[in-house]
Amino acid sequence: MKFDGFETLAIHAGQEPDAGTGAVVVPIYQTSTYAQDGVGGMRQGYEYSRTANPTRTALEECLAALESGARGLAFASGMAAEDTLLRTVLSPGDHVIIPGDAYGGTFRLISKVVERWGVSWDAVDQTDVDAVRDAVRPNTRVVWTETPTNPLLGITDIETVAQVAHDAGALHVVDNTFASPYLQQPLTLGADVVVHSTTKYVGGHSDVVGGALVVADAELGERLAFHQNTMGAVPGPFDSWLTLRGAKTLGVRMDRHSENAGRVVAALDAHPAVRRVYYPGLDSHPGHKIAERQMRSFGGMVSFALRDGEKAALELCERTRIFTLGESLGGVESLIEHPGRMTHASTAGSPLEVPADLVRVSVGIESGDDLVADLLQALEG
Numbered sequence: 001m002k003f004d005g006f007e008t009l010a011i012h013a014g015q016e017p018d019a020g021t022g023a024v025v026v027p028i029y030q031t032s033t034y035a036q037d038g039v040g041g042m043r044q045g046y047e048y049s050r051t052a053n054p055t056r057t058a059l060e061e062c063l064a065a066l067e068s069g070a071r072g073l074a075f076a077s078g079m080a081a082e083d084t085l086l087r088t089v090l091s092p093g094d095h096v097i098i099p100g101d102a103y104g105g106t107f108r109l110i111s112k113v114v115e116r117w118g119v120s121w122d123a124v125d126q127t128d129v130d131a132v133r134d135a136v137r138p139n140t141r142v143v144w145t146e147t148p149t150n151p152l153l154g155i156t157d158i159e160t161v162a163q164v165a166h167d168a169g170a171l172h173v174v175d176n177t178f179a180s181p182y183l184q185q186p187l188t189l190g191a192d193v194v195v196h197s198t199t200k201y202v203g204g205h206s207d208v209v210g211g212a213l214v215v216a217d218a219e220l221g222e223r224l225a226f227h228q229n230t231m232g233a234v235p236g237p238f239d240s241w242l243t244l245r246g247a248k249t250l251g252v253r254m255d256r257h258s259e260n261a262g263r264v265v266a267a268l269d270a271h272p273a274v275r276r277v278y279y280p281g282l283d284s285h286p287g288h289k290i291a292e293r294q295m296r297s298f299g300g301m302v303s304f305a306l307r308d309g310e311k312a313a314l315e316l317c318e319r320t321r322i323f324t325l326g327e328s329l330g331g332v333e334s335l336i337e338h339p340g341r342m343t344h345a346s347t348a349g350s351p352l353e354v355p356a357d358l359v360r361v362s363v364g365i366e367s368g369d370d371l372v373a374d375l376l377q378a379l380e381g
Contacts, residue, residue: 027055028238029049056240067214074243078200103150106146136168142170143165148178150301153278158189179299180250183299193214210240277303316336323361328362
């Protein structure tokens with residue numbers, strides 16, 4: 001019998017009870033190597049844990065199911081996943097289109113590392129499909145999308161931009177970290193590759209670092225698996241197990257993240273100290289209708305700008321009591337940060353530089369009343 005419900009897949013995909021013991025939770029196969037039945041006689045295909053490990057296999061199968069992909073691959077971090085993908089599909093002389101608003105680590109990788117390898121890039125506001133189309137060159141090989149973007153929560157029409165990429169003979173890659181597979185499935189909308197920092201919502205508990213790629217095409221999956229093994233930036237079995245454990249509750253957590261974020265947004269949007277709130281759930285958000293169409297709900301990430309500028313933003317970040325000042329996002333606990341000084345410091349002076357008065361919050365699953373009260377007391381000084 002085939003099951004398609006997201007929550008069912010999250011708990012069962014790749015996670016059959018252990019054949020030997022009946023354990024309902026995938027074991028942590030804490031081993032580096034495997035006994036062979038004669039030279040080359042591998043048991044179930046396992047020879048060395050850089051190449052494959054049963055705990056990692058379970059995670060990869062689960063992630064592929066959650067993103068409706070042909071294959072999933074797990075990595076030691078989101079950046080390891082991005083690096084492996086780019087080195088698999090790009091060659092010197094190629095061109096990449098990236099978002100005009102993007103995670104600072106992605107920008108740093110492309111502008112400081114990949115560019116030195118002879119790959120050119122352009123940053124484009126991908127909410128404007130014509131701008132993406134105009135940026136395409138004969139040597140464009142990848143159109144890289146974030147939606148929602150980090151940190152300004154911009155929304156890109158995945159289906160339309162995927163078509164632009166395909167018309168140019170390029171791959172469409174979507175970083176789905178902010179939305180998670182529960183809220184959005186880019187492969188079903190035409191994207192070729194989904195990228196995740198599984199450190200964030202998939203893991204969900206701020207206790208593990210990891211990354212993932214999920215692909216629509218099995219042949220591309222084989223190419224990526226070759227590079228994954230060759231480069232070796234893979235997660236260990238315990239990290240894989242922690243991430244898999246987090247994935248089981250992704251659906252229920254994302255419902256609560258989104259519900260709490262809606263309450264936080266309503267409070268911020270009405271506050272006189274707040275100049276602007278960036279959240280796709282607002283009717284006033286320019287991408288609201290697209291987000292409504294391609295997302296299940298609007299997620300737990302919220303950014304906002306303060307009327308009194310950077311100093312006020314920095315002070316606010318130090319006054320919250322429940323929202324912890326720290327980088328990262330997507331955990332059950334709420335976090336607050338100043339992107340310009342923290343996660344996006346690498347974009348300073350570039351086309352992706354973020355506003356100095358911007359604050360970003362990752363809204364957790366605590367009591368919504370407490371989260372709103374915390375932000376209000378911090379805003380009031």
